[in-house]
Amino acid sequence: MSRGGGGGAKGGGHGKATLPEKTCAACGRPFAWRKKWARDWDQVRFCSDACRTGRYARAKAALDPGRPGG
Ligand SMILES: [Zn+2]
Numbered sequence: 001m002s003r004g005g006g007g008g009a010k011g012g013g014h015g016k017a018t019l020p021e022k023t024c025a026a027c028g029r030p031f032a033w034r035k036k037w038a039r040d041w042d043q044v045r046f047c048s049d050a051c052r053t054g055r056y057a058r059a060k061a062a063l064d065p066g067r068p069g070g
Helices: 049-053 055-063
Strands: 021-023 030-032
Antiparallel strands (some): 021 030
């Protein structure tokens, strides 16, 4: 007997390639890889300069000055 056909084609192309993602250490929101981070992606921790410099945290604190416990 002879086997008909053989092997399945490896399918993979479903939409665009998935970019790596991280979670911002400041705002806690997920952000995707960007070209400007190509070199320092491993060290990137914040989604934007605002979060990296702490502006986001300060703005957030200003909006909610009094938090019930923490
Ligand atoms: Zn952020």
